[in-house]
Amino acid sequence: MLSVAGASGVAALAGCSGDGGDGDGGGSEGSGTSEGTGTSSGGGTTVHDATYNDAYNGNPADLHFNTSGTQNYSWPAGRAVFAPFLKYSFTDDEFLLGALEDLQIDGKEVTLTFREDLSWDNGDDWTTEDLDVQLQLAEKTGSSLWGYLDDYEIVDERTARLQLSGATNPRIIKFELTNFLVDTKKETHEEYLEAEEAEFLQWAWEDPVASGMWSFVSKDQQAFEFERNDQFYNADNVNFQTHLIENTGGGSAQHQALMAGDHIDGAVSSFTPPEIAEQFPDHVVEVNIPAKWGYGIVFNHDDPHFGQREVRQAVAHAINRQSLVDNAGPRTKFTAPIPCGIAPKDQEYWLGDWFDDFETYSPESQDTETAAELMEEAGYTKNNGTWEDEDGNTVGGDYYSPAGWNDWTTMTQTVVSQLNDFGFDFSVSTQPSNDWFSNYSESDFAMGSFYWLPGGSRSAFPYFPLYYQLWATDIGGGHNYREKADSEQTIPGRDGGEMTLNPLKTTEQIAQQSSDEESRQYVQQAAWHNHIELPFLGLVSKFEQSWTTDDEWTVAEEDTTNRQVKWPQFWWVHEGDLQYKG
DSSP: OTTOOOHHHHHHHHHHTTOOOOOOSOSOSSTTOOOOOOEEOTTSOEEEEEEEEEEEOSOGGGOBOOTTOGGGBOHHHHHHHSOBSEEEETTTTEEEESSEEEEEEETTEEEEEEOTTOBOTTSOBOOHHHHHHHHHHHHHTTOGGGGSEEEEEEEETTEEEEEESSOOOHHHHHHHHTTOBSOOOHHHHGGGGSSOHHHHHTOOOOSOOOOSSEEEEEEOSSEEEEEEOTTSTTGGGOOEEEEEEEEOOSHHHHHHHHHHOSSOOEESSOOOOHHHHTTSOTTEEEEEEEOSOOEEEEEOTTSTTTTSHHHHHHHHHHOOHHHHHHHHOTTTEEEOSSOSSSOGGGHHHHHGGGGGGSOOOOTTSOOHHHHHHHHHHTTOEEETTEEEOTTSOBSEEEEEEETTOHHHHHHHHHHHHHHHHHTOEEEEEEEOHHHHHHHHHTTOOSEEEEESSOOSGGGGSTHHHHHHHHHOGGGTTTTSOHHHHTSOEEEEOTTSSEEEEOHHHHHHHHHTOSSHHHHHHHHHHHHHHHHHHOSEEEOEEEEEEEEEEOSSBOOOOTTSTTTTSSOIIIIIHHHTSSOBOO
16 A cells, blocks of 8 residues: 555646646637638548647657656646556546446456457557556556555456455546556567666657547647547547647646637636636636645645644634635635545545544634644744744744745735734745655655645545655655655544554555445544644645637537546547537
């Protein structure tokens, strides 16, 4: 279990920063499409000479298609050319089959059956020889799936069995498989089986063989260009010829392009403030998908002040979480009802009859009276409006926040203002993302802003966020809670008495149960511990904002299964929900 990686969090960062975590019919002339004579595909589909142009922030000339080499991998381009194993619908809490024809999980055995019509765009059949190489490389690079596997068996050309190392909740395996694409071809990848891991991770795959909707044509500084892949198993759902992912620049440039309506048809992920969204033409459609990610606070548990539970709880009481939402984006953001390590909209389901017993830490106000009582209980006194310990040291320091994340900057300023009004002594330190991560990884901080959910569909299952907050995988455990997490702790209990548990082992029990009902008791205990101890402080979560247009393109209807699947520009094409109207 301890090898679970933070890839979802990294992906969420890319979405947040706009770099790439899901009308009236006449407002845009052209809209980046060109209509010519339709041609008929082999399956009878009329294929229009039309182009869907997606806004993107990144220089395609510097990016590649090696999904394991994450530093310069372009995830939108990868989703264009590689078919997914499995997808997850936030609308229906349902897993959807892509390249897989069937998925069976029986005890410690997972049977993967792939579609008979799964193939590569050069005409080669896909076979489990390709999967064999993919699984070996996944093990070499420490894929989180291998945290649950002992071994696997290739059964035939379309079937494989994974052997689990122990009892595992089936939802965990499904969420892990949503991270897999048909992106590994034996002939191109097998040479890296004997190579050093670093060599494989540094390999830039420039000319991919596609398994998905689109075949790669070219890339330069301006755009990735793709053409319809007629070998794709759902090719009849793709009724237009070309897809472009254009380097428009960051958020402001993407907003201007959508406002202009002259050639951009969508933006796969672009945070857009309400005042900007209101200026978009009527044919620009907003698609909100739960991010299971958002703004929170990470504490250094070795810090003399924030290593104390009472001080962390005082911080939670002194912040008005709703004011962060009001200041930084009520269109897409919302508060965590209870800071307890579980995504906000999943809390009532999982906590059940425990829900009303949790301390909410006053989400819509500052409870400075309770906060002051906690500080005094911890031995602090207020001198000239500032809290000091017995040696006269003030409580505060540099509060780190990532540069260029405008909504986060606003929330950081709100948090620091509220805490300083309460009597702390913080200064905002805005840093490039690399430095921001480094400071936390090196434990060079007291407390600061950080995402409190790892992000992505798997964060809908509470094991992942609860584990993430204990282990802080994305910063290498730099919050210094790991040793404490794997030790016996006694905390105030729900019934007024005491509760004794090992937080890590309790959280791991969530993953080892065969159903939600069997997992629930461990979720409740782990969440109770989390809301008392506050290894992180969850403040705000959000919806991802994806944008598309409906003057010349169809869209998935509201509340349908495919509406909230990441991401519309790819899964909707896969399913035939995004088509050229002709």
